[in-house]
Amino acid sequence: AQSVTQLGSHVSVSEGALVLLRCNYSSSVPPYLFWYVQYPNQGLQLLLKYTTGATLVKGINGFEAEFKKSETSFHLTKPSAHMSDAAEYFCAVSDAPGGSYIPTFGRGTSLIVHP
Amino acid sequence: ETGVTQTPRHLVMGMTNKKSLKCEQHLGHNAMYWYKQSAKKPLELMFVYNFKEQTENNSVPSRFSPECPNSSHLFLHLHTLQPEDSALYLCASSQDRADGPQHFGDGTRLSIL
Numbered sequence: 680a681q682s683v684t685q686l687g688s689h690v691s692v693s694e695g696a697l698v699l700l701r702c703n704y705s706s707s708v709p710p711y712l713f714w715y716v717q718y719p720n721q722g723l724q725l726l727l728k729y730t731t732g733a734t735l736v737k738g739i740n741g742f743e744a745e746f747k748k749s750e751t752s753f754h755l756t757k758p759s760a761h762m763s764d765a766a767e768y769f770c771a772v773s774d775a776p777g778g779s780y781i782p783t784f785g786r787g788t789s790l791i792v793h794p
Numbered sequence: 795e796t797g798v799t800q801t802p803r804h805l806v807m808g809m810t811n812k813k814s815l816k817c818e819q820h821l822g823h824n825a826m827y828w829y830k831q832s833a834k835k836p837l838e839l840m841f842v843y844n845f846k847e848q849t850e851n852n853s854v855p856s857r858f859s860p861e862c863p864n865s866s867h868l869f870l871h872l873h874t875l876q877p878e879d880s881a882l883y884l885c886a887s888s889q890d891r892a893d894g895p896q897h898f899g900d901g902t903r904l905s906i907l
Contacts (some may be wrong), residue, residue: 722798722884722898730893764868769837773892780825781850782891784838 681706681772685785691764698757700788701745702770705751708778712753712772714744715786729753740764758782765792797821805815808907809875814817815902817868817885826868827896828860829884837884843868844890872904879907 686701697779704710715723719783734746740789745757753770767789796818807813817826828840834847842850843862857879859871882903886896 688797713895715896715898720900720903722900723885723896723899728893728895761886776894780888780890780894781842782825782892782896785839789881 680705681692681710681774681778681783682781682784683770683772683785685770685788688786688787689791691791691793692760693746694762695759698711698742698755698760698764698790700754700755700768700770701718702785702792703751704753704755704770704772706774706778709775710774712746712789713768713773713782714738714742714753714755715771715784717769726755726768736787738765749788760790762792762794798885798887798897798899800883800902802902803900804903804905806876806907807872807876808903809814811875812871814872815870815883815885815904817870817899819842819885819887819897821887821897823887823889823894823897824865825888825890826862826865826866827888829886831882831884831901832880841870855900868894875904876878877906884905 682705684703713728714726717723729746737743770785771782801816826843830838840854841860861869882901884901885899888894888896
């Protein structure tokens, strides 16, 4: 069984500050990991994903995430927050080949950006 | 353009009404999903279809009835809903592969009077 924990239901940063959204997972097999963003009145959009290969993954809008197997983490970062980054962020995990293709989502973290 | 289109975007209905939500994708995906998103609650997976066959039903009340006539279309038929069913209903599609991300529609905001 797989699970995802996103620490902090809300994260507040100032515009221009570092964004760090935390995600820890548990999986019985090597995982595939995803970050999605949801803007108000919209569905979820893929930000980035890790499947195999390089553990530092770059996504859209200047976000990146690093897969750390030893820490079972996949934290999302952005060097400088912009007002337009204010949204809900979801981490998700699915099992590598042989497991379920249906992902498990975390509870989400709301990113608040102050001017 | 997300590739997944949901209609209507907003729906207000009484508890005795019958209505349907529609989802359409032209991404060539063979898996389609219904999720419920309520305020202050995690995303809830309701149903999963793969090649038109239902593969998941997460103990959803029978007042929600899904239908998947083909791999491109998914419906959620609603009848005698309760106030606690008010939520954003999201449809998604994907390949039936673990490394394939889900593509979401913008949802139907449902309000039960």
